[in-house]
Amino acid sequence: xxxxxxxxxxxxxxxxxxxxxxxxxxxFGWNARAFGxxxxxxxxxxQGMPDCLLLDLNMPEMNGVELQLVLxxxxxxxxxxxxxxxxxxxxxxxxxxxxxxxxxxxxxFDEELKQSxxxxxxx
Amino acid sequence: xxxxxxxxxxxxxxxHHCEEITGHAPAQVVQRAIWSVLPAxxxxxxxxxxxxxxxxxxxxxxxxxxxxxxxGSRLAVRWSYSGIRDAxxxxxxxxxxxxxxLAARRIEAELAESMGRYHAILDxxxxxxxxxxxxxxxxxxxxxxxxxxGYRAAEVIGRNVSMLMPAPYRESHDGYLxxxxxxxxxxxxxxxxxxxxLRKDGTRFPLDLAVGEVVSGGQRLxxxxxxxxxxxxxxxxxARRRMDELAHVTRIHSMGELASGLAHEINQxxxxxxxxxxxxxxxIGAGTADQELLHGSMEQIARQGERAVEVIRRLxxxxxxxxxxxxxxxxxxxxxxxxxxxxxxxxxNQVRVYLDARPSIPEVHIDxxxxxxxxxxxxxxxxxxxxxxxxxxxxLRLQLxxxxxxxPGVRVSVHDSGPGFGxxxxxxxxxxxxxxxxxxxxxxxAICRRIVEAHDGRIWAENGxxxxxxxxxxxxxxxxxxxPGSVPGKKT
Numbered sequence: 001x002x003x004x005x006x007x008x009x010x011x012x013x014x015x016x017x018x019x020x021x022x023x024x025x026x027x028f029g030w031n032a033r034a035f036g037x038x039x040x041x042x043x044x045x046x047q048g049m050p051d052c053l054l055l056d057l058n059m060p061e062m063n064g065v066e067l068q069l070v071l072x073x074x075x076x077x078x079x080x081x082x083x084x085x086x087x088x089x090x091x092x093x094x095x096x097x098x099x100x101x102x103x104x105x106x107x108x109f110d111e112e113l114k115q116s117x118x119x120x121x122x123x
Numbered sequence: 124x125x126x127x128x129x130x131x132x133x134x135x136x137x138x139h140h141c142e143e144i145t146g147h148a149p150a151q152v153v154q155r156a157i158w159s160v161l162p163a164x165x166x167x168x169x170x171x172x173x174x175x176x177x178x179x180x181x182x183x184x185x186x187x188x189x190x191x192x193x194x195g196s197r198l199a200v201r202w203s204y205s206g207i208r209d210a211x212x213x214x215x216x217x218x219x220x221x222x223x224x225l226a227a228r229r230i231e232a233e234l235a236e237s238m239g240r241y242h243a244i245l246d247x248x249x250x251x252x253x254x255x256x257x258x259x260x261x262x263x264x265x266x267x268x269x270x271x272x273g274y275r276a277a278e279v280i281g282r283n284v285s286m287l288m289p290a291p292y293r294e295s296h297d298g299y300l301x302x303x304x305x306x307x308x309x310x311x312x313x314x315x316x317x318x319x320x321l322r323k324d325g326t327r328f329p330l331d332l333a334v335g336e337v338v339s340g341g342q343r344l345x346x347x348x349x350x351x352x353x354x355x356x357x358x359x360x361x362a363r364r365r366m367d368e369l370a371h372v373t374r375i376h377s378m379g380e381l382a383s384g385l386a387h388e389i390n391q392x393x394x395x396x397x398x399x400x401x402x403x404x405x406x407i408g409a410g411t412a413d414q415e416l417l418h419g420s421m422e423q424i425a426r427q428g429e430r431a432v433e434v435i436r437r438l439x440x441x442x443x444x445x446x447x448x449x450x451x452x453x454x455x456x457x458x459x460x461x462x463x464x465x466x467x468x469x470x471x472n473q474v475r476v477y478l479d480a481r482p483s484i485p486e487v488h489i490d491x492x493x494x495x496x497x498x499x500x501x502x503x504x505x506x507x508x509x510x511x512x513x514x515x516x517x518x519l520r521l522q523l524x525x526x527x528x529x530x531p532g533v534r535v536s537v538h539d540s541g542p543g544f545g546x547x548x549x550x551x552x553x554x555x556x557x558x559x560x561x562x563x564x565x566x567x568x569a570i571c572r573r574i575v576e577a578h579d580g581r582i583w584a585e586n587g588x589x590x591x592x593x594x595x596x597x598x599x600x601x602x603x604x605x606x607p608g609s610v611p612g613k614k615t
Contacts, residue, residue, distance in 0.1 A: 058470060060475075107394040
């Protein structure tokens with residue numbers, strides 16, 4: 001793991017969850033940015049890639065799986081930790097198939113998040 | 124039969140009926156003594172005597188006996204004598220008027236039989252039949268009426284029919300009769316309605332009353348056909364109770380289906396709360412927390428807690444059983460609540476919602492929970508219809524506008540961008556047990572229809588423009604719904 005604190009991008013359409021998760025990420029000592037939609041995230045990508053992506057599955061317009069597929073089609077490889085309300089839903093299965101490193105169910109505990117991201121960063 | 128003779132007894136004329144029955148041609152009997160023509164020989168002397176008395180201006184009694192026809196056959200006749208007086212009062216002739224007794228007896232027998240049949244009909248009729256005269260006095264009271272009211276006919280006949288009515292009908296009845304006599308305006312005659320009756324034992328009961336008018340023998344009679352509808356009323360009440368139960372059960376059922384969406388909606392604020400709290404604890408432990416950060420986080424925690432409470436509250440409101448009560452309600456707010464309950468489903472399925480609600484929508488009097496159930500049902504159906512199509516094009520358009528059907532009201536339209544109905548007629552959709560879903564109950568739309576119709580409204584569906592399906596329901600405004608005799612918003 002690099003000595004610089006990891007940069008984590010959080011994509012979730014729920015404002016409260018987004019803000020809280022970002023705060024939590026910072027409390028781990030990570031750098032974190034939050035986006036309200038897949039589109040917003042994609043527009044910010046050119047400015048710099050994160051070390052890890054925390055991605056909510058259920059979002060209007062473009063959901064988590066669709067974003068994963070867009071990234072794959074552009075050849076962009078970022079470790080993805082998917083956050084979902086239902087771990088066994090069809091959407092969750094598709095997320096796994098699309099290469100998600102881990103699946104976290106809401107509500108998640110801080111240790112779970114830390115562990116998942118650290119594992120994802122290790123590759 | 125009429126024969127007229129002069130004061131001496133010479134036949135002057137026979138009327139057509141007499142001619143026909145007796146066979147005597149007037150030309151042949153004119154000027155002959157009436158007592159030698161009409162009566163049979165054994166009665167001739169008696170007729171002569173009575174005739175001459177009448178001709179003298181004295182009273183002559185009616186008589187009965189045989190007359191002789193031209194062909195020798197006999198007729199049983201009852202007849203009377205009447206003197207004809209001139210201007211001076213002198214008797215110039217006598218009218219002998221006779222009736223064929225057998226024919227009369229036959230008519231009497233027929234009448235008796237007819238009366239017998241009439242009474243038999245009245246007695247065996249299942250419904251109570253009561254006739255009254257113009258003043259309200261009971262003229263007849265059949266057996267069924269005796270059974271219904273608990274009075275014997277003898278106790279009622281001759282008395283005013285209002286004795287069978289509880290207040291306030293009792294006091295008003297004479298007034299109704301009077302009013303009809305004067306104005307001729309029919310308010311209940313030929314129309315029928317539900318009123319209350321009063322039994323002999325003092326109990327009141329609901330009854331169905333149909334009133335007819337009969338003019339007979341110069342007299343005006345009113346006939347009331349009454350049916351005790353206590354059983355029917357009880358059945359109606361029971362049916363309403365069951366509909367409420369069914370609606371309640373269906374809400375519970377759909378609550379189960381909403382559960383995953385609601386679980387998600389509660390998970391969001393819980394996730395936020397936990398993450399804020401944990402983050403703060405770490406930062407406090409690391410000494411990196413400042414007042415501003417902590418303050419902001421606490422505030423968020425509180426707000427998210429309230430958000431979770433709101434979700435629960437909305438759910439409880441939806442499934443509460445409650446009495447069916449119509450209260451003034453803002454339909455726009457109800458629509459928003461319904462959309463709130465379905466927020467997760469709409470988001471997960473990436474449905475774009477467009478709401479067109481004019482701000483000036485008047486209030487309707489509705490049972491909020493039930494109408495929300497209709498809304499939830501329609502929106503969920505719309506989402507289901509669109510799920511099989513491409514996610515980019517899922518649009519739900521909701522419209523809430525004033526609309527005049529048979530009366531002023533408000534229309535709610537739910538338009539999806541699904542496949543629509545194609546060539547199929549959408550009417551069957553609202554039938555109970557009709558479903559195209561493999562695991563569907565088929566009750567959703569049938570219940571929607573019952574709820575909407577219980578509000579005197581209408582629900583219908585059609586293909587949308589440019590595509591998809593549109594479900595409309597219309598509810599009358601309070602004044603329109605309360606107008607007596609107004610037709611519920613159904614198009615014939």
